Amino acid sequence: MKLYHSAASPFVRKVRAVAIHHGLELDLVPVNPHESPEALVQDNPLSKVPALVTDDGLALCDSKLICEYLDSIGHGEKLYPDHGLPRWNALRVAALAEGVMEAAVFRRMHGGLPQDEGRQRFDARAKAAIGRALDALEREDPDAPLTIGAVAAACALGYLDFRFASEDWRAGRPKLAGWYEKTVQLRPFAETMPQG
Ligand SMILES: N[C@@H](CCC(=O)N[C@@H](CS)C(=O)NCC(=O)O)C(=O)O
Secondary structure (H helix, E strand, C coil), X not given: CEXXXXXXXXXXXXXXXXXXXXXXXXXXXXXXXXXXXXXXXHHCCXXXXXXXXXXXXXXXXXXXXXXXHHHHHCCCCCCCCCCHHHHHHHHHHHHHHHHHHHHHHHHHHHHXXXXXXXXXXXXXXXXXXXXXXXXXHHCCCCCCCCCHHHHHHHHHHHHHHHHCCCCCCCCCCHHXXXXXXXXXXXXXXXXXXXXC
């Protein structure tokens, strides 16, 4: 399977973490999605990473879809509980963490542009949303089993450390900080630390 890859992307990291968890091999194809390279655009018209081309030749875009696909073919412990409250709980936490990634990537992309008043307002809004979502994650059970929610949360927090190291997300969130320090040592995360 071929994965269009960027070593800095938290969405790509989520996919790679799921693959490692399941012992699935991915051929990483490094691309800069912002340059819309021909090969990526053919497989993902949206020109975003991650994009996966399966062994059947199916081109899948969006990390949520790709993670669920990999979980469905992997032989490790399932990261997507198949029904009921455990499923919706895992997806609920994943949605919160993905929202953090989206807002943080948005801040990063816009941070390099001229900071007029409108842009500053958007940045403050995104920053506040991240803060509230982290407060919600602080209230989660740190001993819950590893699900896609936990995978997404670890990747979101790793991205904040990587791109926003000067903004201390750990302050006032001791449970989340403790959970992260433990979780980030697991192979799927230790082997995918963001770079770039
Ligand atoms: N919802 C998408 C978001 C993917 C995404 O935004 N990826 C960024 C890199 S972190 C990207 O490819 N950006 C290129 C662009 O927006 O043109 C997912 O979950 O895969």
